[in-house]
Amino acid sequence: MESKKVELIFEKFQESNPIPKIELNYTNHFTLLVAIVLSARTTDVSVNKVAKELFNITDTPEKMLNFGQNELKKRISSIGLYNSKARNIIALSKILINRYNGKVPTDFDDLVSLPGVGRKSANVFLNSGLGIPTLAVDTHVFRVSNRIGLVKEKDVFKTEQSLLNVVPKKYLLYAHHWLVLHGRYACKAQKPSCETCIIHDLCEFECKRYKV
Ligand code: SF4
Numbered sequence: 001m002e003s004k005k006v007e008l009i010f011e012k013f014q015e016s017n018p019i020p021k022i023e024l025n026y027t028n029h030f031t032l033l034v035a036i037v038l039s040a041r042t043t044d045v046s047v048n049k050v051a052k053e054l055f056n057i058t059d060t061p062e063k064m065l066n067f068g069q070n071e072l073k074k075r076i077s078s079i080g081l082y083n084s085k086a087r088n089i090i091a092l093s094k095i096l097i098n099r100y101n102g103k104v105p106t107d108f109d110d111l112v113s114l115p116g117v118g119r120k121s122a123n124v125f126l127n128s129g130l131g132i133p134t135l136a137v138d139t140h141v142f143r144v145s146n147r148i149g150l151v152k153e154k155d156v157f158k159t160e161q162s163l164l165n166v167v168p169k170k171y172l173l174y175a176h177h178w179l180v181l182h183g184r185y186a187c188k189a190q191k192p193s194c195e196t197c198i199i200h201d202l203c204e205f206e207c208k209r210y211k212v
Pocket of ligand 1: 186200
C-alpha cells in the first residue's frame with residue numbers, strides 16, 4: 001500500500017479515537033501482566049469478569065503465591081486453558097520474586113523468558129504498561145493489517161516486522177490498539193462492517209459484497 005494511504009488510515013483512526021486504551025482491566029504492572037496471560041485465546045470481557053475480584057486479593061506476586069495455584073484455578077475456571085494459565089501465573093510470580101525483586105521486568109527478552117509470556121504478550125505489556133511503541137500482533141491485528149493491504153504477510157512475526165516498517169512513527173504508539181479495536185468492532189473476521197467503516201475508501205480488501 002502506498003505510504004500516503006497508510007498515513008490517511010492512521011489519521012482516520014486517530015480522529016475517531018485519539019487515545020485508544022487496552023480493554024483489559026488492571027491495577028498495576030503485575031496485574032496487567034497477569035491479565036495479559038489470562039487473555040490468551042480468551043476475550044478481554046471474560047478476563048475482566050474474573051479479574052476484578054481476583055486482583056483485589058492478588059495484586060502482587062507475593063499475594064499470588066499465598067493465594068496458591070488451586071485457589072487461582074477455581075477463581076479463573078471460567079476462562080479457557082485455566083489449568084495451564086494458573087500454573088504459568090504461579091511460576092512467573094515465583095520468578096518475579098526470586099529474580100526481579102517482585103517487579104515485572106521491562107526488557108523484552110526478560111519478559112518472554114517468563115512462563116506464559118510470548119512475543120505478543122511481551123509487546124502488549126511494553127506498549128500498554130510502559131508506553132513503548134511496540135507492535136503486538138494478535139489475531140485482529142494480523143487479520144486486519146493483511147486484509148486491508150497495510151502489509152501482505154503470511155505469518156505473525158513477519159506481519160509485526162512489516163508493520164514496524166510501514167506504520168508512520170508518529171502513529172506507532174497506538175497502532176496496535178487502533179488495529180485491535182478496528183478488528184474487534186468493525187473489520188470482524190466473518191462479517192466486516194464495510195458499510196459503516198471509517199476507512200472503507202482507503203481499504204484494499206477486494207470482497208466487494210462488503211463494500212458500500
Ligand atoms: S472496508 Fe471492510 S474490509 Fe475494509 S477495513 Fe473496513 S470493515 Fe475492514
